[in-house]
Structures are given as C-alpha cells and as structure tokens.
Amino acid sequence: MANETPLWEVFIRPRNGLSHKHVGSLHAADEVLALQAARDVYTRRGEGNSIWVVRSVDIVASDPDQSAENFDPTAEKIYRHPTFYEIPEDVGHM
Amino acid sequence: MYSQGLIGADGRTEETEDFLAAFQRRMDAEEKIEPNDAMPEGYRRTLVRQIGQHAHSEIVGMLPEGNWITRAPSLKRKAALLAKVQDEGGHGLYLYSAAETLGVTREQMTEELLSGKAKYSSIFNYPTLSWADIGIIGWLVDGAAIMNQIPLCRCSYGPYARAMIRVCREESFHQRQGYELCLTLSRGTEAQKAMLQDALDRWWWPCLMMFGPHDGDSLHSDQSMAWKIKRFSNDDLRQKFIDATVPQGEYLGLTFPDPELKWNEEKGGYDHGPIDWEEFWRVVKGGGQMNRDRITARKKAWDEGAWVREAALVHAEKRRARQLAAE
Numbered sequence A: 001m002a003n004e005t006p007l008w009e010v011f012i013r014p015r016n017g018l019s020h021k022h023v024g025s026l027h028a029a030d031e032v033l034a035l036q037a038a039r040d041v042y043t044r045r046g047e048g049n050s051i052w053v054v055r056s057v058d059i060v061a062s063d064p065d066q067s068a069e070n071f072d073p074t075a076e077k078i079y080r081h082p083t084f085y086e087i088p089e090d091v092g093h094m
Numbered sequence B: 001m002y003s004q005g006l007i008g009a010d011g012r013t014e015e016t017e018d019f020l021a022a023f024q025r026r027m028d029a030e031e032k033i034e035p036n037d038a039m040p041e042g043y044r045r046t047l048v049r050q051i052g053q054h055a056h057s058e059i060v061g062m063l064p065e066g067n068w069i070t071r072a073p074s075l076k077r078k079a080a081l082l083a084k085v086q087d088e089g090g091h092g093l094y095l096y097s098a099a100e101t102l103g104v105t106r107e108q109m110t111e112e113l114l115s116g117k118a119k120y121s122s123i124f125n126y127p128t129l130s131w132a133d134i135g136i137i138g139w140l141v142d143g144a145a146i147m148n149q150i151p152l153c154r155c156s157y158g159p160y161a162r163a164m165i166r167v168c169r170e171e172s173f174h175q176r177q178g179y180e181l182c183l184t185l186s187r188g189t190e191a192q193k194a195m196l197q198d199a200l201d202r203w204w205w206p207c208l209m210m211f212g213p214h215d216g217d218s219l220h221s222d223q224s225m226a227w228k229i230k231r232f233s234n235d236d237l238r239q240k241f242i243d244a245t246v247p248q249g250e251y252l253g254l255t256f257p258d259p260e261l262k263w264n265e266e267k268g269g270y271d272h273g274p275i276d277w278e279e280f281w282r283v284v285k286g287g288g289q290m291n292r293d294r295i296t297a298r299k300k301a302w303d304e305g306a307w308v309r310e311a312a313l314v315h316a317e318k319r320r321a322r323q324l325a326a327e
C-alpha cells in the first residue's frame, strides 16, 4: 500500500465568538474532501459552525523533551502577575 | 467499545529500570501521556493493539446492524438505525486516528484486520436474525460497551481518552433507542414478545463474554492497570453490567436464559451461572458463525473502493499541478 492518503488535523469553532479548537484528525486526498469528511465525522450533533483543516505534515510542534526548559521558568517569574504588587487598600480597586 | 476484553495484550518492555520507574511515577500522579512523549515500548504496543482492536470493532460492528437498515419497520426506526450505524463508523475513525498518533498507519491497521492478524470484538461474529436483535444490540451490546468505555475516558494516553469522551457522549442514544425498541416489542403481539425473548436468549451470554476472560485468566491485565490504560477488572465491569441490566429486562417482562441468575443480598449484586469460555475462544479464533462473512465484507469494501482512493489521489495531484501552473 504505497499510496497513503494524507492525514489532516481538524479544528472546529463551536460558535461565533470562540476560537477554533483541535478535535481530531482524518485522512483525505485533498482539502475539498478533507472538509467534507470533517463535516461528516466531527459535526454530527451541532458541534460547530466553522471548520479548519490543516495537513498534519505542515504542523510544527515544540519538542516534548525540551518542555522543562521551555515552560518551567515561567513559574519563577512571579513578578509577571498582578498579585506580586502591593497596593494600599486606601487606593481602592485596581 | 469492546476493548476491555483485549485479546493477546503484550506489555513486555525493555527499557532501563530508571526510565520505567520515572514513567510509573507519572502514571501514579495521574499525568496524561501525549503522542511525542517518551514512553515504554510495551506501553506503546499495548495501546496500538488495544485502540486498533477497538477501532476494528466499531467498523465491523456496523455490519450486523447495517443488515437491517433496509428492512426497518418504520421511517423513525430507519432514521435512528442509520444514524447509529453512521456513529459507529465515526467511532472507528476517531479511534484509528488516536492509534495513528502512536506511529502506525491506517493502511497497516486495515491490512492487519483483513489478514486476520488483528482481532475485533467476538460479539460481532453472531448473526442478526430478527428485527428484535436490533433492539437487543442497542440495549445490551451498546450497554456493555458503555460500561467498558466510561473508564477509558480517563485512560492515561491523551488521544485515546479524548476519543473515548466523544464516543461516550454518542453511545447513550444508541442504548436508549435499543431499549425503546425492545419496550415497543414487549407491548406488542404474542409473536413480537416471543421474538424479543428469542433475541435475548441468543445474545445474553455473548454479551457477558464481551467483558473478556475472568480476572484470574486475563493475561497482562495487571500491567494495563498499573499503566492506567485499564481501570477496572473484567469481572468487576461484568458484575456492574449484570446488576444494571437485570432490572431493565424484568421491566420488559423478559426471562434471562440463566437459571442460576439470582439476587445475592449479601454481596449486593446478582450471582450468575458459568460462562462458556470454550465458545468465547472458538469465536475469537475464527470459529464463530459470521467470522468469514465479516472479513469478506470488509475485504470487498476495501478492494472495491481501491479505485476511488487512487482516483482521488490522482485528482488531487492534478489540481495541485494546475494551481502551481496558474501562479
């Protein structure tokens, strides 16, 4: 089976005002068929009103082995949060 | 559905002890594993096999019910059955894509199903002989599947757990439409009542087998528990299923084909008679009434669809070339 049908990632917007969210993937020969299949597979019960399909090979992902160096340092940067700063109560809500 | 009775899981693995211990700590902390995370080979292999078996079961499971779509007795029943069978196809597709995140291709999995290397739930190797079977399948087969699948929503492997959440959300309609169908027959003519009883007589024991062998005989099941792939033992789930189902059957005025089935006050559950495991293994190994028909039907669909898949790829290539030329 040399000819493998390409894999697509499917994103759906549940309703206007919300972002598209990844829901899964599927196989399709091209973008027309991918959209059609995404409609059948992922929106049988009013799950959304808009679909994006992206070829899986076009997604660039961060390396999970580097997730500690990428994401752990933010935990130490407490000064990025509003609660780090003390404002006298007399000043009122800020 | 149906993955609880995972057939032939192989959790052997060859990583260093440190690696395995670190992985186990993640499991014990209820962390989820995502596709590119480091994982023991045995964990990956067990999941590929389990998710694959599960996906194949959804797809093959379309056949016994599909058999009755054109003969549904009313438009309402036909629309419901069509929607249910379409859902099962969807379940298969969610699951195949979850398995593919572990590095197997759809084509490989399909080949393994068609060659008989990969298994699927033994329940689909029984024939659907009457319209009542459609009600019984929704009520009992999907009911047993729900029991199996709900704990899988918390499986440690993220893509599988997410697929199962989608599946479980859809299964409840399957069970309810089946029970409602049974209810209608149970209020019908004597012939309809007899047809319903006959369907229960044929499906009850195979449904209990869906949960897989007894805990003592269930190989590799401890490893799956430790890896949080599996949350409850086969026997525990089977017991839960029986306890939930028997009162529903009594409401329909049905008699379960098990003279030893009776309420045990002390354990707070039903006792039941012995399950014929010889029949189970015979069906798993290909000796069921419908094994050959099911695989023949899947092969036919695959072979006769080959030209469509090829044409779609060639057409896509042609469109791409034209687009490039126009730019």
Ligand SMILES: [Fe+2]
Pocket (backbone or CB within 6 Å): B001, B058, B087, B088, B091, B167, B171
């Ligand atoms: Fe299903």
Ligand SMILES: [Fe+2]
Pocket (backbone or CB within 6 Å): B088, B142, B145, B171, B174
């Ligand atoms: Fe179902």
